Amino acid sequence: MLINPDRFRQSIEEMARIGATKGGGVHRLTLSDADKQARDLFAKWADDAGLELQIDEMGNMFARRSGREDDAPPAMAGSHLDSVPNGGRFDGSLGVLAALEAVRTLNDKKILTKRPIEIVNWTNEEGPRFPPSMMGSGVFAGAISLEAAYEARDSEGARLLDELERIGYRGDAPCVPKSIGSYLELHIEQGPALVSEGIQVGVVEGIFGLTWLRVTMKGERDHAGPTPMHMRRDAMVGAARTIAAIREIPGKLHPEFVATVGEFSLSPNAINVIPDEVMFSVDFRHSEPELLNKARKLIEEAAQREAAKENLEVEIQEVGGSTPTAFDESVAQAVRSACEESGYSHRSMWSAAGHDARYAADLGPTAMIFVPCVAGKSHSEEEDMDWEDAYRGCDILARALVKMADS
Amino acid sequence: MLINPDRFRQSIEEMARIGATKGGGVHRLTLSDADKQARDLFAKWADDAGLELQIDEMGNMFARRSGREDDAPPAMAGSHLDSVPNGGRFDGSLGVLAALEAVRTLNDKKILTKRPIEIVNWTNEEGPRFPPSMMGSGVFAGAISLEAAYEARDSEGARLLDELERIGYRGDAPCVPKSIGSYLELHIEQGPALVSEGIQVGVVEGIFGLTWLRVTMKGERDHAGPTPMHMRRDAMVGAARTIAAIREIPGKLHPEFVATVGEFSLSPNAINVIPDEVMFSVDFRHSEPELLNKARKLIEEAAQREAAKENLEVEIQEVGGSTPTAFDESVAQAVRSACEESGYSHRSMWSAAGHDARYAADLGPTAMIFVPCVAGKSHSEEEDMDWEDAYRGCDILARALVKMADS
Numbered sequence: 001m002l003i004n005p006d007r008f009r010q011s012i013e014e015m016a017r018i019g020a021t022k023g024g025g026v027h028r029l030t031l032s033d034a035d036k037q038a039r040d041l042f043a044k045w046a047d048d049a050g051l052e053l054q055i056d057e058m059g060n061m062f063a064r065r066s067g068r069e070d071d072a073p074p075a076m077a078g079s080h081l082d083s084v085p086n087g088g089r090f091d092g093s094l095g096v097l098a099a100l101e102a103v104r105t106l107n108d109k110k111i112l113t114k115r116p117i118e119i120v121n122w123t124n125e126e127g128p129r130f131p132p133s134m135m136g137s138g139v140f141a142g143a144i145s146l147e148a149a150y151e152a153r154d155s156e157g158a159r160l161l162d163e164l165e166r167i168g169y170r171g172d173a174p175c176v177p178k179s180i181g182s183y184l185e186l187h188i189e190q191g192p193a194l195v196s197e198g199i200q201v202g203v204v205e206g207i208f209g210l211t212w213l214r215v216t217m218k219g220e221r222d223h224a225g226p227t228p229m230h231m232r233r234d235a236m237v238g239a240a241r242t243i244a245a246i247r248e249i250p251g252k253l254h255p256e257f258v259a260t261v262g263e264f265s266l267s268p269n270a271i272n273v274i275p276d277e278v279m280f281s282v283d284f285r286h287s288e289p290e291l292l293n294k295a296r297k298l299i300e301e302a303a304q305r306e307a308a309k310e311n312l313e314v315e316i317q318e319v320g321g322s323t324p325t326a327f328d329e330s331v332a333q334a335v336r337s338a339c340e341e342s343g344y345s346h347r348s349m350w351s352a353a354g355h356d357a358r359y360a361a362d363l364g365p366t367a368m369i370f371v372p373c374v375a376g377k378s379h380s381e382e383e384d385m386d387w388e389d390a391y392r393g394c395d396i397l398a399r400a401l402v403k404m405a406d407s
Numbered sequence: 408m409l410i411n412p413d414r415f416r417q418s419i420e421e422m423a424r425i426g427a428t429k430g431g432g433v434h435r436l437t438l439s440d441a442d443k444q445a446r447d448l449f450a451k452w453a454d455d456a457g458l459e460l461q462i463d464e465m466g467n468m469f470a471r472r473s474g475r476e477d478d479a480p481p482a483m484a485g486s487h488l489d490s491v492p493n494g495g496r497f498d499g500s501l502g503v504l505a506a507l508e509a510v511r512t513l514n515d516k517k518i519l520t521k522r523p524i525e526i527v528n529w530t531n532e533e534g535p536r537f538p539p540s541m542m543g544s545g546v547f548a549g550a551i552s553l554e555a556a557y558e559a560r561d562s563e564g565a566r567l568l569d570e571l572e573r574i575g576y577r578g579d580a581p582c583v584p585k586s587i588g589s590y591l592e593l594h595i596e597q598g599p600a601l602v603s604e605g606i607q608v609g610v611v612e613g614i615f616g617l618t619w620l621r622v623t624m625k626g627e628r629d630h631a632g633p634t635p636m637h638m639r640r641d642a643m644v645g646a647a648r649t650i651a652a653i654r655e656i657p658g659k660l661h662p663e664f665v666a667t668v669g670e671f672s673l674s675p676n677a678i679n680v681i682p683d684e685v686m687f688s689v690d691f692r693h694s695e696p697e698l699l700n701k702a703r704k705l706i707e708e709a710a711q712r713e714a715a716k717e718n719l720e721v722e723i724q725e726v727g728g729s730t731p732t733a734f735d736e737s738v739a740q741a742v743r744s745a746c747e748e749s750g751y752s753h754r755s756m757w758s759a760a761g762h763d764a765r766y767a768a769d770l771g772p773t774a775m776i777f778v779p780c781v782a783g784k785s786h787s788e789e790e791d792m793d794w795e796d797a798y799r800g801c802d803i804l805a806r807a808l809v810k811m812a813d814s
Contacts (some may be wrong), residue, residue, distance in 0.1 A: 240648075
């Protein structure tokens with residue numbers, strides 16, 4: 001391997017002690033004290049590695065290593081150090097610390113790349129404390145306004161800007177779009193494809209588009225006893241049939257199409273009362289815009305059809321979404337070449353989860369590297385991975401980063 | 408008419424001012440201050456009518472008018488003065504005040520019946536404050552223990568016994584089963600059958616049996632993006648398909664069979680997470696025990712089948728229920744004769760909702776009288792009825808009560 005696996009593992013383990021949970025995960029919400037400690041440790045390590053640290057107005061951290069052509073747009077690599085509540089220790093940290101290990105390796109080997117290299121720790125990738133997710137990269141790419149981001153509030157009313165200042169990470173550098181030479185992000189897959197297929201590396205060629213809907217159905221509240229079945233307007237029945245129908249839609253479209261009903265509420269929620277109002281969410285994702293459009297039409301048709309059967313009013317609201325993002329073939333090819341050199345098995349794939357790479361792709365050639373995680377689990381303390389997979393991911397990132405920095 | 412409609416209406420309207428809500432209903436929870444005021448008013452009216460009031464250990468109120476054979480088991484009639492939260496003004500009160508009007512009419516006409524007549528106001532028919540419902544009549548019939556009833560607590564921790572003492576309605580008379588000559592209860596239908604068929608009086612020949620189940624399905628929590636459809640164990644999907652299947656069961660059994668899913672909860676209830684646990688209730692009712700058994704089997708089979716498809720664990724728990732109760736033909740016949748004498752249209756029916764008459768039927772010959780209510784609505788401020796229907800119901804109750812008291 002190009003990299004130093006032991007040093008990399010020590011960094012991961014030391015970072016994982018910040019906000020460590022009893023269950024073996026980390027609880028490091030954006031702009032919390034734990035996030036500040038993680039940032040401080042990263043800043044110290046960057047300094048130790050001779051990197052120049054720049055912090056922008058959103059708190060995004062860029063640790064820069066000079067290149068032979070130091071004015072050329074940088075080869076970037078990174079991810080995020082924040083976590084979901086009681087999340088895992090590899091989600092995000094893996095990508096930041098692998099980029100750090102890559103740079104330490106270049107230092108060891110006294111290699112000077114053509115372009116400068118920048119390691120980035122994006123602010124608020126996760127989003128549960130301050131929605132929306134991928135906020136730091138979103139502002140950096142010009143997709144989210146700095147003002148809106150600053151005004152985001154957590155559930156206790158704390159404002160993002162105040163928290164950013166409180167932990168001392170409101171930087172001076174403008175957070176505005178700039179041209180980048182390339183962007184690479186190593187991440188655990190967060191799904192079961194690689195681990196179940198026994199493949200070592202995923203070459204990520206894009207990020208699924210996603211649509212979030214909320215469907216509300218309104219019927220009539222009645223006593224569960226004396227109201228004959230044929231006289232009911234039961235919102236629960238309309239919703240259940242619609243959800244069952246939605247489950248059949250992905251199979252009609254594509255093997256990788258996914259659709260999920262994750263939220264559900266009903267009124268009055270009493271054992272002996274026919275529900276008069278039900279709300280449920282639909283999350284559906286794929287790489288093809290036309291299939292996303294088709295799915296939406298099929299979901300809407302199913303909701304209308306089932307609502308009509310039960311004589312319900314139905315309202316469908318879009319509450320979030322993003323278009324599919326195709327990554328850059330030259331960066332994906334650099335990852336593929338690195339796998340070939342190292343003899344690692346790999347396959348092309350798209351990410352069904354969002355990542356900062358989605359916004360980075362707006363600014364320059366981008367790709368991601370996925371490595372397997374145990375049972376495909378993430379966003380929980382159960383998240384885990386084999387160290388060998390972590391080392392392989394780090395090694396591929398280092399090799400591909402050097403290729404991009406020398407291109 | 409035998410009765411005095413204006414006097415009856417004034418009583419209903421005066422009673423409805425106690426706990427009156429802005430929306431035209433009443434909010435008179437069991438053993439609340441409003442319940443005490445309603446009881447005090449009923450006690451005063453009973454006294455004005457020359458009745459002897461007895462209060463038992465459960466707070467059940469019996470207002471007695473002597474008969475020629477004063478030791479004979481009494482002809483009873485009544486209902487309840489408590490309400491659900493923001494309930495209607497006729498549900499319960501109609502039956503108590505119609506019985507009072509019947510006795511006032513006998514006083515006017517100086518008619519002395521053979522048996523004594525007792526008007527009863529049962530404690531805690533509704534049950535939302537202190538579950539279970541029909542508690543006062545349940546203790547009276549020996550189906551619920553006095554000790555268990557006394558220990559019932561509301562959502563704020565107040566104990567039924569303490570509240571009974573606080574409002575001064577813990578009586579001295581033992582609340583134990585005694586033989587009754589007959590029991591008659593006038594009530595709004597709480598369903599749409601009579602009003603939609605244009606029939607004036609329902610002769611109620613029994614009360615449906617009921618089963619309450621809670622179904623829990625457990626799958627696996629996963630990210631809604633990277634988990635392919637075929638690798639999911641989605642508790643929401645299993646539940647939705649089961650609920651859709653339950654909706655088809657009544658039609659296979661009997662036109663009057665009803666089944667309702669009124670409660671639903673899921674975990675973690677997040678838009679982008681596959682739910683790992685879902686709980687829902689099933690309420691199903693009918694007059695035939697064998698159809699209730701068959702429905703239970705079909706519901707359990709549907710849950711097992713749909714859980715297996717999605718690789719879920721399933722648990723089905725019975726959380727309540729009652730067997731069907733057939734009323735007494737001689738009392739039903741007295742109601743039918745009264746309708747014929749008065750020229751009111753009538754039809755036989757069973758009640759799909761529970762009533763105190765269910766427990767009274769354990770102690771002596773019982774039947775109920777239903778009158779139409781607007782749109783079949785109850786348990787809400789929307790509950791309403793035509794005064795003409797109220798007068799007809801009161802008149803039939805008075806006529807049938809005299810028949811039973813003279814039998």
